[in-house]
Amino acid sequence: MTAQPMNSRQRVLAALRRQPVDRTPVCNPTSVATVELMDLVDAYFPHANREPELMARLAATGYTELGFDSIMPVFSIIQESSALGCKIQWEQKDNWPTVKMREPIWEKPEDIVIPPDFLTHPDTRCVIEAIRLLRREFGDEVAIVGKTMGPWSLGYHGFGVEPFLLLSLDDPGKTMQCLDRLKEATVAFGLAQIEAGADALTLPDHATGDLVSGEYYARYLRDLHIEFSQRLPAPIILHICGRTVDRMEYIAQTGMAAFHFDSKNAPAESMEIVKKRISLVGNLNNPETLFSKGPEEVRAEVYRNLEAGVELVGPECAIPLQTAIENLVEIPKAVRDWHREQATRN
Amino acid sequence: MAQLNEIHNEFIRQEIEENIERPNERQRLIDNFAKSRPSMQAIAAALIEGEHATVDQLTRAALDEGIEALEVMDDGLIAGMAVVGIKFRENIIFVPEVLACARAMKAGMTHIEPILSASGIDPLGKVVMGTVKGDLHDIGKNLCIMMLRGAGFEVIDLGVDTSPDRFIDAVEEHRATLLGMSALLTTTMPNMGKTIEAFIDADLRDQVKIMVGGAPVTQDFADDMGADGYGKDALACVTLAKHLLAVK
């Protein structure tokens, strides 16, 4: 720890680099939007996923109302899939927009084309504009985290989950060709957000242990993730849901700044595997703790992560839209209290 | 009780020996395979390996030979899926492999289903199946549907992200007596309760039995939500469906 007080942005960037911080930052690489926050600033889904002013306004509540050290405006995982031509079900206020994966747009690698208007499509431009607005409003006071989807996730969206997984088994060569084409979308969208003012990028790539083996990650994605950490000039926070201890060793080798890990993986065990080669962000349980229980249980999980030495604390994934605000504000409160208790002890 | 060496097919013997640890499951599989024909074991082996072309060819050959469609389905296809289900549960295989096995099962069922339908046997019951609102997962649901159809149920598949109103409309339109809901996300599980509540509000609750399933679902949760039953996997779903509709 450093005695020098830091602002939120400094704190997050230092933690992503595993440098000394004044206290552990509270960071959300994924959405902390809720239906009540939407009411508070009158920025409802689905419009807050499509209009930059609404997107920025809703995202800012993570910092101004909840007390997090970051603002992450890309609530959903479908913005670039929309720009790539996928059909989107935009849903309503209380539900996430989704890709209509039952209506895939690709069947083979040759079908994958990054359209010329990929970055000017309304749904990618919305993100880029929202980041610009947030940077202008908040200056250097808070970390602004963008998001660009990885090629495995884009493969699910464009091919459909089942066809893509079957392809990965039937034809690894074609699967690699798909990933090589899709990675250019990941890089282009990431660069545009950095240029607009993003301090870091979340990169979700759902090769989760609940679907595929650790060997799959090593075979298909590790080298691509190394490439992303080299081509994108900002700290990258890799996000993979579900059980991932069997692939954390590979993830730690990628050179990415941080790994956003799920509550199915114990903090202490995860820290032991990564051995400070990558920062860990997480891993407060969404459905069972943040959504279903109360502030006391939230605090206990925050403490568990802090005691394990996790570098940035936050929810494990995009929080359920009906999560209670009192549980979310408990997170920074618990982090502060823990540090105060530590200081008293030392 | 049969012995492992009474199973004709070497691959099946190896699969049971290497991958099935729970004694009761092991014995049940040994008992079933030991009394099934070698040609049925070959179908099961091909299904476990995800070889859909082989399953297709062997199923056709068995039916051409005069073996009853029900025997091919039970001793070949369903027997193979039982091993797949256990391997998946134990993380020996993952979803891509399960999908390949399901594809193989579907290849076999393409030949079986027309025979069962033409036989004039009445379906055991009508089941409406769907994944709840906000949830897009359907691999487990699709496996359940395949097994239910294989067991003789008529299934209406509503797909994913199914609202309570769509469930109600489908149950009314098809006069289904059983509804199956699946959820893979703990955040969408409450929508099972909302759907059941909608049936109560529509005064239809007593007309349909409701079963729920999905990885995060538990018996306690099913009880709290007001479901009639909970099935922990595709095989249990068939047993539960038969129990709820009081059919054998």
Added chain:
Amino acid sequence: MAKTAALGRRVELVPMDPHCQDITIALYRQEAADGPRYQVHSFSGRPGVVARLDFVAGATAVLGGMAAVGPGQVRFACGGAHELAARRAFLEACKLDPAQPLAARPLQFFDKKTGHQIHVAPLGGGVYQVALEGGDAGRAAAVAGGLVKLGQMQNPAPDQAAFPCGQAHDALIGLLVVRAVNVRATLREQEMQAARGQLAAPSAQQQ
């Protein structure tokens, strides 16, 4: 966030209110010296929201037999929490058409399954007796069991449900009894108890 601290603990949520611009309405529980209170609240500042919250709070009070104690705030006169029942009253209040007259629900209803009327009679001291015309004791016990579960009540006799506070809450009973017939866990317990001691063929036994 100072705003949530004053609200208490959120116990129920309607994410999209179809009667008022899809605003989100929540029920918060606050502890007070004379027992818990429930606050109906929305973070929305849109026109018409205040009136809508007033309606919902008023309807919650009528359906739950509660008293209004402040803007959007209600409590049970007995000082008890009855949290599950309060949540149910709130959810039902949010579903109501504001144009329709408000009234507490009656203590009987027609049970489609048996084709008989179910009556719930107050016995005093917060105890209620469930009876079916036609005298189906098993069904009456199932309904009483459902009330116990939904209302966090006690079960002094198989066909009775009692509020721990010892006070009458006729409105709550009327609200809950319609759902009590559908509490599957209770019904399953009844079926299992009835089947105890009966030999079941192996094929009929659940795996």
